[in-house]
Amino acid sequence: MVNLIVNLAFEWAALAGLTDTPGTGGRLRSAPEDFRVEEVPAYPLSGEGDHLYLHIEKTGHTTAHVLRELSARLGVRDRDVGVAGLKDRHAVTTQWISVPARFGDRVAAFALDGVRVLETRRHTNKLGLGHLRGNRFVVRVRDAAGTADTAAATLAELVARGVPNYFGPQRFGLRGLNAEEGLRVLRGESRLRDPRVRRFLTTSVQSMVFNRFLSLRLERGLFDRLVVGDMAKKHDTGGVFLVKDAGAESPRAGRGEVSATGTLFGKKARPLTGDAGELEREALATFGLTPEAFASRRGDRRLTRVFPEEARVTPEEDGYTVAFTLPRGSFATSVLREIMKTDVDAAGEGNDDEGEGEDGA
Structure with a gap:
């Protein structure tokens, strides 16, 4: 592993964009209600079973804080509380949290400022990380210089061609500190001993390499095309296959039927x-890394693009509201960046849906 000096602070400007439409500019998160996220469950709840699901709405709290408070006040062990993702x-x-049904009589007494239990329902299994279909976002953009029509034109292109499935700035920490420490972990230079923290930090490095790989594809006109050696994924069935004839398979990518995947390196994910592979090695070399550096991780594959659903733009007096649904593990900031053409949430504050999909890679 070569120690290169690179800037690990997240900057949207360093990642290639897709759309050429004018950016609207504007301001996000002027108030909490300007950014709404609704979890879309992976499966219907049965109404019976040994687990009680709580549908909660929260403002001003991380999911982790709500889980700690819920565990403490209900007397439930941390490991017995289930959640699909962090918000x-x-x-x-809004999201679902599960607890053992035997604690149901204590739920009615649970109270925390900024948190409401909207409903409860029983189910047969504990809610697990990643057990969601996606998230519905409704985002108010204020003080926009561009019009709602411009935003709608960009959104329509993203619906048709897909959104670059970048990891958002939330994954990398303030000024890229998560990725910096993650590199030290991989190099054997970190003094941190907690294995969970070490895994979390190296996830930032996996994400950093993936973003570079995806940016290279966009720079070279390969966003909605395939090349020899790609591991492509079918959007309808989820099947993954090796691309041996790029000329034969690329039309399917152009129609949005299949997309390339990038490697989240680890022992279970082959380069x-x-x-x-040449593109992938170029992305790794940017940070002085090789696949072997990630031998302690499990590894996974991640789609290079996702398709927004239920997408719309509504004009507002001082801007517009944009709404869309994304699959789990995808970041709303990837959509907003294309529409606004600004360094959206670059400081790394917040977490659209951090923790969903690839966290265990």
């Missing part, structure tokens, strides 16, 4: 080969 503190968010 932003600087927003109004790409062929032309795709």
Whole structure:
């Protein structure tokens, strides 16, 4: 592993964009209610079973804080509380949390400022990380220089072509500190001993390399095309296959039927080969890394693009409201960056849906 001096602070300007439409500019998160996130469950609840699901709405709290308070006040062990993903503190968010049903009589007494239990329902299993279909975002953009029509034109292109599935700035910490310490962990230079913290920090490095790989594809006109060596994923079935004939498979990518994936490096995720492998090695070399540096991680594959659903733009007096649904593990900031053409949430505050999908990679 080569120690290169690189700037690890997250900057949208360092990552290639997709759309050429004018940016609207504008301001986000003037108030918590300007950024709303609604969790979309992965499956319907049965109404019976040994687990009680709480549908909560929260404002001004991280999900982790609500889980700690719920565990302490109900007397439930931390490991017996289930959650599908983490939600932003600087927003109004709704999500499901599960606890053993035998603690149900204590739920009615649970009270925390900024948190409401909207409903409860029983189910057969504990809610697990990643057990959600996605998230519905409703975001108010204030003081926009561009019009709602401009925002709608960009959103329509994203619906048709897909959104670059970048990890948002929330993954990397303030000024890239998570990624910096993650590199030290991989190099054996970190003094941190907590294995969970070490895993979390190296996740930032996996994400950093993925973002660079995706940016290279956009720079070279490969966003909605495939090259030899790609591991492509079918959007309808989830099946993954090796691309041997790029000319034959690229039309399917152009139609949005399949997309390339990038490697979240680890022992279970083999590096790409062929032309795709060359791109991947170039991304790794930017940070002086090799696949072997991630031997302690499990590894995974991540789609290079996702398609927003239920997308719309509503004009407002001082800007517009944009709404869309994304699959789990995807960041709303990737959509907002394309529409606004600004360094959206670059400081790394908040977490659209941090923790969903690839956290265990």
